[in-house]
Amino acid sequence: MVHRPILIACLLTSSAESVWSQPWAIQPGLDDSSHQFVVDSESTRSPELESTLANGKTIFRHMIDALDVMQSHYYELWIGTWPSAIDWTAAVVNTALSSALGTIARASKETGDDQYSSVINKYFSHNAAYYFGEDAFSIRNEAYDDILWTTLEWLENIKTIEYRNSTNPSWHGVQFIPGFSHRARLFWDLASKGWDNDLCGGGMIWNPRLLPYKNTITNQLFISASVAMYLSSPGDSIDFPFLASDSQTFGAMPGRPHDPKYLKAAIEGYTWLKKSNMTNAQGLYVDGYHIKGYSQNGSIGTGKCDDRNEMIYTYNQGVILSGLRGLWEATGNRSYLDDGYDLIRDVMASTGWSWSGEPHSPIHKSSSWAGLGQYGIIEELCDRSGSCSQDSQTFKGIFFQHLTQFCEPLPLEAKVPGKTHAASRLLRTKHKDFCKTVGLWAAHNAEAALSTRDASGLFGTWWGYSYAAKTHPKSLPDRAVDYRNDASILTTSKWAHAGKSHSTAVTGRQAAESNGDFTTADVNDRGRGRTVETQQGGLSVLRSSWELLNLGSH
Numbered sequence: 001m002v003h004r005p006i007l008i009a010c011l012l013t014s015s016a017e018s019v020w021s022q023p024w025a026i027q028p029g030l031d032d033s034s035h036q037f038v039v040d041s042e043s044t045r046s047p048e049l050e051s052t053l054a055n056g057k058t059i060f061r062h063m064i065d066a067l068d069v070m071q072s073h074y075y076e077l078w079i080g081t082w083p084s085a086i087d088w089t090a091a092v093v094n095t096a097l098s099s100a101l102g103t104i105a106r107a108s109k110e111t112g113d114d115q116y117s118s119v120i121n122k123y124f125s126h127n128a129a130y131y132f133g134e135d136a137f138s139i140r141n142e143a144y145d146d147i148l149w150t151t152l153e154w155l156e157n158i159k160t161i162e163y164r165n166s167t168n169p170s171w172h173g174v175q176f177i178p179g180f181s182h183r184a185r186l187f188w189d190l191a192s193k194g195w196d197n198d199l200c201g202g203g204m205i206w207n208p209r210l211l212p213y214k215n216t217i218t219n220q221l222f223i224s225a226s227v228a229m230y231l232s233s234p235g236d237s238i239d240f241p242f243l244a245s246d247s248q249t250f251g252a253m254p255g256r257p258h259d260p261k262y263l264k265a266a267i268e269g270y271t272w273l274k275k276s277n278m279t280n281a282q283g284l285y286v287d288g289y290h291i292k293g294y295s296q297n298g299s300i301g302t303g304k305c306d307d308r309n310e311m312i313y314t315y316n317q318g319v320i321l322s323g324l325r326g327l328w329e330a331t332g333n334r335s336y337l338d339d340g341y342d343l344i345r346d347v348m349a350s351t352g353w354s355w356s357g358e359p360h361s362p363i364h365k366s367s368s369w370a371g372l373g374q375y376g377i378i379e380e381l382c383d384r385s386g387s388c389s390q391d392s393q394t395f396k397g398i399f400f401q402h403l404t405q406f407c408e409p410l411p412l413e414a415k416v417p418g419k420t421h422a423a424s425r426l427l428r429t430k431h432k433d434f435c436k437t438v439g440l441w442a443a444h445n446a447e448a449a450l451s452t453r454d455a456s457g458l459f460g461t462w463w464g465y466s467y468a469a470k471t472h473p474k475s476l477p478d479r480a481v482d483y484r485n486d487a488s489i490l491t492t493s494k495w496a497h498a499g500k501s502h503s504t505a506v507t508g509r510q511a512a513e514s515n516g517d518f519t520t521a522d523v524n525d526r527g528r529g530r531t532v533e534t535q536q537g538g539l540s541v542l543r544s545s546w547e548l549l550n551l552g553s554h
């Protein structure tokens, strides 16, 4: 093994050797000379940034390792799925896989050779097999958020295929586009029925089988999926409906690209979300709202979103970011990007990270809990108590997935004149520089994530452990209900329809046993331990660092 210099955040790690220097498995064919990373000079530099940039090759290699381990350990090609995942987490994992292939394809283009062809082809076949492995019929009956992850999943696959086809003309993956596009469209149609104007003046309902709960995630997903449909759905002419009886509602009408109905839904969705008072004093999105006095006997109570759940989850800070990036591209309205920059700054600050942004100024990583982490490392509250459910184990990876999408370079020419917008040179540069400084934070998180790998290269969920183990467990914020980690809460009268049996979406979620025992040999083996969801987290944060630091030039 080649030993590399100690890198960022070494100030905080006690081990003499950085995790960056310990790739889990060196892949054949990935030798050190394969990448020349272009770093432009106008960006803000700090000593930490310099050393992280110098390490681009290693980040890339770790990303491929995380991907290889994810697929060899958790995927079963013979059934075309990750058997331990549940429907929605598998959709997220498949999205992360496809995005990683897009990143690898871009890196191959930079180096001018195609040494990763076999990696791309091999894992694209996993993507495509999951089109058939996915239980589309069961997802139809789940909550609206579950449905929307599926729309995002297949749109992301289409983006990757189109990119690959642009550099490798007539790439075999294009034959899947109509099918993928069809599923994305049908699921968007299904989810759009969750929009409701009777309560709270608009917004999506989370789960039709529970009392009305208008939550951040479903609304952010609807915005991001809608604008993604507008921008990247190529349309399809498959008119096979899911159920014959539904044929008039969905499936029967062919889809077309850049349908303005999607953009309209995204704009309305965001206008509502912005007015909904869904953010707290730190600028972070809380989880959602119940309606006071709403009950079974026909009373809609106040009809307003007035009973707020203060719970903070990482993914609620992420999904909207791809939507804001898309809304900017679809409308040219800069305020969407500005909202994204603000949210990202608030998230970084809530992990205790502060940096003036001035060249050579030191980064400060606060040792106090800052709302969403400490020492600059993002955490789910359940990470340190070892009580994360399958849902929560997926969240941090989702945050980085959407952060990365937000940071995609802004185009200087409209991709589809008349339908999409371009950036000025100045805006493009500002966006890139902003994202590069965020990349430093992402790389700090990637390093923390790498430190959780076990002997098989499996990532754990509590990235901050080696930095924060000596601090006390955190308690929930006031008036916060952590229903994502304790599914039994969803059977209480505040959440459930009286006298109705509970939905598949409730019973399908797995709560974790809490285990506060820090003396366990490996804290990341507590509770659900290492899973395909936590592997997806490791993969996503590595990819995010590489993309944000612009280690491949675009």
Ligand SMILES: *[C@@H]1O[C@H](CO)[C@@H](O)[C@H](O)[C@H]1NC(C)=O
Residues within 6 Å of the ligand: 162, 165, 166, 168, 169, 170, 171, 174, 177
């Ligand atoms: C794929 O590439 C071929 C050859 O360049 C091109 O004709 C075709 O339109 C592309 N297909 C898609 C879906 O991008």
Ligand SMILES: *[C@@H]1O[C@H](CO)[C@@H](O)[C@H](O)[C@H]1NC(C)=O
Residues within 6 Å of the ligand: 277, 308
């Ligand atoms: C937003 O919600 C918080 C928490 O419920 C509440 O204290 C605050 O007054 C609300 N703000 C507005 C403008 O409604």
Ligand SMILES: *[C@@H]1O[C@H](CO)[C@@H](O)[C@H](O)[C@H]1NC(C)=O
Residues within 6 Å of the ligand: 295, 297, 298, 299
């Ligand atoms: C409906 O339920 C609410 C609260 O549960 C109660 O105050 C009200 O009297 C009920 N109305 C009817 C018509 O039963």
Ligand SMILES: *[C@@H]1O[C@H](CO)[C@@H](O)[C@H](O)[C@H]1NC(C)=O
Residues within 6 Å of the ligand: 333, 334, 335, 336
């Ligand atoms: C830009 O978007 C914001 C919503 O974020 C909206 O308030 C504003 O009116 C829009 N500006 C234009 C010119 O459409």
